[in-house]
Amino acid sequence: MKKIFVILMLSVLLLGLVGVASAAELSGKITIWCWDPNFNVAIMEEAATRYNKINPNAEIEIVSMAKADVEQKLNTILASGVKKDLPEIVLIEDYNAKKYLESYPGAFADLTDHFNYSEFASYKLDFMTVNDRVYGVPFDSGVAGWFYRRDYFEEAGIDVSELGNITMDEYIELGKVFKEKTGKYMQAGDPYDGGLMRTLLQSAGTWYFDEKGEPNIVNNPALKEAVRIYKEINDSGISKETSGWNEWVAAFNGGEVASVITGVWIIGSIKAEESQSGKWGVLPIPRPDVPGSVNASNLGGSSWYVLENSENKDLAIDFLNQIYAKDVDFYQKILIDRGAVGTWLPAQKGEAYSAGDPFFGNQKIYVDFAKWIEMIPPVDYGLYTYEADAAIMGVMPDVYSGKISIEEALKQAEDQLRNVIGG
Amino acid sequence: MVAKGFEKIQDKWGWIFISFATIFLALFIFYPLVYSLYLSTFSTKGIIKNFVGLGNYKRLLQDNYFILSIKNIFVILVIQVPIMLFLALIFAFLLNDPKLKLKGVYRTALFLPAVTSLVAYSVVFKMMFSTEGLVNNILINLHIIKEPIRWLLDPFWSKVTLIIAMTWRWTGYNMMLYLAGLQNISQEVYEAAEIDGAGKTAQFFRITIPLLRPIILFTTILSTIGTLQLFDEPMMLAAGVTTGSSVGPGNSLLTPSVYIYNVSFKYVPNFGYASAISYMIVIIAVILSIIQFRVAGEER
Numbered sequence: 001m002k003k004i005f006v007i008l009m010l011s012v013l014l015l016g017l018v019g020v021a022s023a024a025e026l027s028g029k030i031t032i033w034c035w036d037p038n039f040n041v042a043i044m045e046e047a048a049t050r051y052n053k054i055n056p057n058a059e060i061e062i063v064s065m066a067k068a069d070v071e072q073k074l075n076t077i078l079a080s081g082v083k084k085d086l087p088e089i090v091l092i093e094d095y096n097a098k099k100y101l102e103s104y105p106g107a108f109a110d111l112t113d114h115f116n117y118s119e120f121a122s123y124k125l126d127f128m129t130v131n132d133r134v135y136g137v138p139f140d141s142g143v144a145g146w147f148y149r150r151d152y153f154e155e156a157g158i159d160v161s162e163l164g165n166i167t168m169d170e171y172i173e174l175g176k177v178f179k180e181k182t183g184k185y186m187q188a189g190d191p192y193d194g195g196l197m198r199t200l201l202q203s204a205g206t207w208y209f210d211e212k213g214e215p216n217i218v219n220n221p222a223l224k225e226a227v228r229i230y231k232e233i234n235d236s237g238i239s240k241e242t243s244g245w246n247e248w249v250a251a252f253n254g255g256e257v258a259s260v261i262t263g264v265w266i267i268g269s270i271k272a273e274e275s276q277s278g279k280w281g282v283l284p285i286p287r288p289d290v291p292g293s294v295n296a297s298n299l300g301g302s303s304w305y306v307l308e309n310s311e312n313k314d315l316a317i318d319f320l321n322q323i324y325a326k327d328v329d330f331y332q333k334i335l336i337d338r339g340a341v342g343t344w345l346p347a348q349k350g351e352a353y354s355a356g357d358p359f360f361g362n363q364k365i366y367v368d369f370a371k372w373i374e375m376i377p378p379v380d381y382g383l384y385t386y387e388a389d390a391a392i393m394g395v396m397p398d399v400y401s402g403k404i405s406i407e408e409a410l411k412q413a414e415d416q417l418r419n420v421i422g423g
Numbered sequence: 424m425v426a427k428g429f430e431k432i433q434d435k436w437g438w439i440f441i442s443f444a445t446i447f448l449a450l451f452i453f454y455p456l457v458y459s460l461y462l463s464t465f466s467t468k469g470i471i472k473n474f475v476g477l478g479n480y481k482r483l484l485q486d487n488y489f490i491l492s493i494k495n496i497f498v499i500l501v502i503q504v505p506i507m508l509f510l511a512l513i514f515a516f517l518l519n520d521p522k523l524k525l526k527g528v529y530r531t532a533l534f535l536p537a538v539t540s541l542v543a544y545s546v547v548f549k550m551m552f553s554t555e556g557l558v559n560n561i562l563i564n565l566h567i568i569k570e571p572i573r574w575l576l577d578p579f580w581s582k583v584t585l586i587i588a589m590t591w592r593w594t595g596y597n598m599m600l601y602l603a604g605l606q607n608i609s610q611e612v613y614e615a616a617e618i619d620g621a622g623k624t625a626q627f628f629r630i631t632i633p634l635l636r637p638i639i640l641f642t643t644i645l646s647t648i649g650t651l652q653l654f655d656e657p658m659m660l661a662a663g664v665t666t667g668s669s670v671g672p673g674n675s676l677l678t679p680s681v682y683i684y685n686v687s688f689k690y691v692p693n694f695g696y697a698s699a700i701s702y703m704i705v706i707i708a709v710i711l712s713i714i715q716f717r718v719a720g721e722e723r
Contacts, residue, residue: 068688075692079470099691103469191576194668243575244662247553387690389668394488397578397673416487420690 027057028312030319033074034091035067038268039140040302043334047323050330054322058315063087071096078104083309088316092136093302095198095385097127100305101135102383108135109306114317115325121343123378128303135305137320138343142263142301143373144199146283147270150361152258153281156181163283165295168200168229171286175238178258185240186258188251191230192396194389195299196261200226200288203297205377208388208417215388215421217414218407225288227392227399227406234400261285263299264369267339270359277359282368296375301343341369348373384421391417463698468691479699489700492677493707495582496650503586504646508639511594515601516631521610530602537596545659548588549575575660578675585676588656593649597642604638605631640719644712651708654680679704 034040041064048060065073074090078100092100101108112134117125124138146163153160156178166174175186189196201207204222209215217223233239240257242248251257253273260266270280284295304324306316323330324344331347334340347353348370356362394416395409404412463479465472483489514533518526536544551557552574559571574584608630616626632639657676661669670677670685679700687697 072688075469075688079467079692079694081470100469103471103692105470107470192669192672241554241573241576243553244549246550383691386668386685390670390674390685393669394674396669397675419482419486420488422482 026055026315026318028315029059029061030089030312030316031087031310032060032062032089032091033065033070033087034062035065035070037064039265039338039340040091043338043340046334046337047319047330050327051319051323055318058319060319067093074100078107086307086310088306088310088312089320090305090307091139091302092305093300094124094127094142095300095381097136097303097305098130098381099383101128101130107308109308109313109317111135111137111306111317114321119325119345121345121373121376123298123373123376124301124303124343126378126380127382128305136303137305137324139303139324140265140301141341141343141369141373142265142299143341143369143376144203144261144263144285144297144299145365145369145372146259146261146285147252147266148259148281148283149255149276149279150281151279152178152182152184156258160281160283165284166286167289168225168286169232169289172229172232172236172238175233176236179238182258184258185251185256186238187233187260188240188242188248188257189233190243190248191234191239191241191400192393194393197223197226197230197389197392198385199261199285199297199299200229202377202379203285203287203295204290204293205379207379207381208385208392209380209382211380213382215384215414215417217388217392217417218410220410222288222290222293223392224406224410225290227396227409229288230396231399231406263301264341265300265339271339278361280360281363282360282365284368284372294375294377296372298376335366341366341373343373384417387420388413388417391420459698460702462695463702465695467693467695472695475695479696480703482696483699483703488674488677488682489679489703491674492679492682495675496653496678498582499586499589499653500647500650503589504643504650506586507590507594508597508642508646510590511597511642512601512631512635512639513627514594514598515605516627518598518602519605533598534595536592536594537599539592541592541655542659544592545588545656548584548591549660549662552584552587576672578671578673581660581671581675585656585660588660589653592656593646597646600638600642601635604635608634636719640715643715643719647711647715648708651704651711652680653678654684657681658684 032044034044041062044060044062048062051058051060070090074092077086110133112132115134115137117134120138121141124141125134128134128136128138148160150160158174158178163174171186178184178186201222204225206216206220206222208217208220208223240251242251249269249272252260252270253276255276260270270276285297287293287295304320306313306320310316324342328347328350331342331344332350332352334342335350335352342348348366353366353370354364355366356364357366391413395404395413398404399406399409464474464476466475466479467473517523518529518533523529553559554571554573554576556574558574559568562568563571572580574580612630612634613626616630621629657670657678658681661671661676661681670681683697683700686693686700
């Protein structure tokens with residue numbers, strides 16, 4: 001009896017030692033830079049707690065900053081070439097990813113061999129791939145939806161079952177009818193915000209640039225259509241004009257508008273108005289009327305990147321691997337708590353994804369979003385998305401006023417874009 | 424001998440004392456100045472540098488955004504600066520009246536905007552001037568306008584909003600400078616003028632303005648440089664829905680400083696080109712200051 005006890009004790013001790021030894025290989029501190037305390041930061045904190053259960057030797061510090069500050073700090077620290085005090089992990093918006101990867105070659109860790117990328121949504125990979133090497137861990141999706149007020153649509157006698165694959169023109173017509181019947185706006189938005197433009201472009205499978213990265217503006221039928229849609233929306237009076245994020249959110253929180261077409265991340269803001277619970281629903285987005293367009297797209301979203309020269313690079317990679325590419329339960333938790341739709345596909349077989357959401361009238365919205373995610377046409381955002389956005393939006397006042405034609409506007413925008421990129 | 428040794432020690436301490444300031448000045452002012460001039464001869468993409476010589480400056484002259492940003496600040500310079508300085512002069516003149524009661528209250532009220540944070544006040548103005556904001560509501564209720572003005576959604580009105588905001592923020596600051604200047608003008612001059620039968624208006628134009636000329640010149644140059652470097656207000660007023668694609672409607676609030684920021688941080692980081700833009704602004708500031716000195720300065 002005593003012998004057995006001793007052996008047991010010894011083996012426990014030994015096992016403990018082995019355990020300590022293997023964890024000691026990966027220990028240290030991971031510093032993470034990201035923005036949005038209610039979303040990315042909170043999600044990373046959840047991930048950190050989970051990883052600490054697997055590897056208690058990792059100390060994880062999450063630094064919460066404004067998005068612009070993360071970008072500024074990253075730019076300055078990478079441009080200066082300093083290798084000290086680099087964070088291990090940074091969050092980068094998908095539209096910006098290639099810009100960083102190509103402007104700072106060698107600054108980001110090549111993750112190609114560390115992750116099974118076939119398990120991630122394919123549209124999240126193009127912009128984080130340079131010369132066939134993948135540098136990021138895809139995180140949240142900006143899969144777009146047409147969020148609408150069930151009660152308003154009912155009041156106006158709109159049959160939702162026929163709105164599964166409509167075009168933007170049909171959407172605008174619907175908006176006019178709706179406004180006539182109820183006096184309310186169909187949507188709200190800043191006429192100079194490029195969000196809808198990017199949503200429409202991606203749903204048509206194109207971008208501001210062609211495969212070679214050359215500006216593709218004047219001869220881009222989808223872009224021409226998108227500009228026409230912007231003007232049409234502006235002329236039709238179906239959109240309540242807002243300026244800035246707060247006004248925009250206030251427009252649908254205050255019940256002034258019937259719907260909003262945007263990325264899935266808006267759910268948190270929609271749900272902030274608890275009195276509207278049960279009154280919302282989600283439809284596939286209307287598509288631009290060009291060949292090849294689908295009723296699914298993406299707006300925004302971001303991914304995690306590991307800095308090559310950071311102190312505990314391997315630990316950081318292990319952390320991202322254990323949680324973001326293995327933990328199904330983690331993805332259920334962040335979906336329920338934060339409305340974060342991950343792009344690691346196995347997670348979408350989880351329980352939370354198939355549950356109905358009472359806020360959305362028990363619609364199984366995440367089943368729909370998961371379906372749409374797979375439909376999103378992959379697009380390489382290239383390096384200059386924001387330059388292009390600014391060039392197009394810069395000519396919009398003259399398009400709205402009718403001073404110049406859409407063709408002329410696109411020509412001016414392309415000239416301007418080439419000017420900014422050139423040199 | 425003793426005196427010489429003492430002088431030597433004194434000399435040494437003198438050098439030590441000024442060395443701190445000199446080193447920091449060199450490190451944080453002169454070095455960046457020289458380095459950015461060097462940098463402005465490169466076109467950069469992050470850490471990838473290409474020598475272009477004067478290429479950046481040539482490119483600037485054809486860059487529509489840069490030209491637009493210069494146009495934008497010139498509109499502000501020509502309209503906002505004179506209005507603000509004139510208002511500041513009037514306030515300073517009124518507050519300088521020795522018979523005025525509650526001087527401290529007025530002075531505080533007028534100066535208070537100048538101590539508010541630039542970002543905070545810009546955000547408040549953005550709210551007040553939204554299409555359904557306070558300002559439109561008041562104007563509609565007073566029956567001054569029928570339709571709400573699209574303050575921040577129209578290229579023309581967005582500039583008006585910016586001008587109103589800046590005037591609110593900076594008038595008190597300039598007023599304080601004028602008030603300080605007015606302390607050097609003896610009340611006797613005004614008394615004499617009053618005895619001679621000069622009214623308040625005549626006093627203002629014939630005494631206050633001419634005697635304050637050096638200070639007016641000083642504030643003009645300060646305001647001009649301030650306008651050339653304008654950043655916080657347009658940046659905050661133009662903040663958009665998801666990303667803020669243009670700086671104000673049709674880039675109507677684009678200023679050179681905002682453009683520098685975009686070129687460095689929002690767009691593909693081109694620090695070389697950004698440096699060239701900042702040098703261009705320096706050149707413009709110098710030229711404008713020389714002109715102002717010539718026009719308003721003392722003739723010697």
